[in-house]
Amino acid sequence: MIEHAGQVAVGDHLPTLVKPPITRATLAYFCGASNDHNPMHIDPDAARAAGMDDVFAHGMLNMAYLGQLLTGWVAQERLRSFEVKFGAIVRLGEQLVCTGEVIEKELDGDRWRIGIRLRATNQAGEEKLTGEAVVALPAALVEAATPTTEH
Amino acid sequence: MTSTFVDIPIPPLVVEVEKWQLRFFAKAVGETNPIYFDETAARAAGHPSILAPPTYAVTLSLCEADPYARYRSLGIDWCRMLHAHQGFEYFTPIHAGDRLRFQSRIVDFIQRRQGRLKFLIEETEAWNQDDVLTTRFRKTIVIRDPEAQP
Numbered sequence: 060m061i062e063h064a065g066q067v068a069v070g071d072h073l074p075t076l077v078k079p080p081i082t083r084a085t086l087a088y089f090c091g092a093s094n095d096h097n098p099m100h101i102d103p104d105a106a107r108a109a110g111m112d113d114v115f116a117h118g119m120l121n122m123a124y125l126g127q128l129l130t131g132w133v134a135q136e137r138l139r140s141f142e143v144k145f146g147a148i149v150r151l152g153e154q155l156v157c158t159g160e161v162i163e164k165e166l167d168g169d170r171w172r173i174g175i176r177l178r179a180t181n182q183a184g185e186e187k188l189t190g191e192a193v194v195a196l197p198a199a200l201v202e203a204a205t206p207t208t209e210h
Numbered sequence: 211m212t213s214t215f216v217d218i219p220i221p222p223l224v225v226e227v228e229k230w231q232l233r234f235f236a237k238a239v240g241e242t243n244p245i246y247f248d249e250t251a252a253r254a255a256g257h258p259s260i261l262a263p264p265t266y267a268v269t270l271s272l273c274e275a276d277p278y279a280r281y282r283s284l285g286i287d288w289c290r291m292l293h294a295h296q297g298f299e300y301f302t303p304i305h306a307g308d309r310l311r312f313q314s315r316i317v318d319f320i321q322r323r324q325g326r327l328k329f330l331i332e333e334t335e336a337w338n339q340d341d342v343l344t345t346r347f348r349k350t351i352v353i354r355d356p357e358a359q360p
Contacts, residue, residue, distance in 0.1 A: 079240065
């Protein structure tokens with residue numbers, strides 16, 4: 060986990076997060092867990108009636124995956140903002156590959172403002188989501204007040 | 211392009227943040243960090259209880275009998291809605307046991323191509339039991355309605 064600005068430089072890449080392929084079960088779980096009961100994501104009949112080939116992933120499921128990319132890199136309390144554009148729907152069998160790159164590092168008061176560019180593609184590299192996050196980090200890790208043993 | 215400010219009243223929504231639902235969400239997204247589903251691990255990491263992940267406020271904001279009713283009142287069919295953009299600003303973390311008050315408003319409702327394409331922008335603030343703003347989020351929904359009558 061990143062804890063201070065000394066560990067971060069513009070151009071750094073976050074460790075890539077590859078999620079499992081989307082299944083109908085994934086979407087059924089997320090429907091219940093997320094309170095988003097829109098039938099487009101769980102009912103193939105409703106999806107076809109609306110002109111889609113089949114059900115597709117909830118945007119907020121895809122965004123949750125990008126959130127995991129971030130919180131796997133830095134503690135969530137450091138996160139100041141997080142936004143995404145849902146560029147293309149994510150279909151059954153597609154697998155999201157979530158990546159992030161540090162594009163900005165600026166001193167802002169007593170904290171460093173770290174800007175991260177986010178991207179999620181499918182396993183074929185086709186772009187699905189793009190976004191940005193801002194993280195605030197202290198300049199250096201504050202020394203823990205651990206007592207030293209002196210004899 | 212027509213922008214119609216829509217001032218439909220959206221009553222505040224009060225929601226308790228439940229541990230079981232956070233665990234269910236963690237399972238649904240394949241979360242592996244235990245601070246998002248195990249209270250002991252969350253406390254060991256300095257949290258009062260299980261931590262709500264970064265997008266979870268949207269889930270809480272949908273915790274009502276019919277969260278789509280306000281869109282239906284604008285003539286929007288939920289099967290024609292696509293989520294186009296979502297953004298969060300963060301101020302204070304949300305944990306299990308919090309009691310949140312959601313206040314939403316429709317910021318803009320834009321119609322293009324004689325109503326065949328509509329964009330709805332909604333902003334929500336989530337205030338906790340200490341009256342502290344936890345997060346503010348904004349969603350943009352695009353509605354495709356090829357049969358719209360001009």
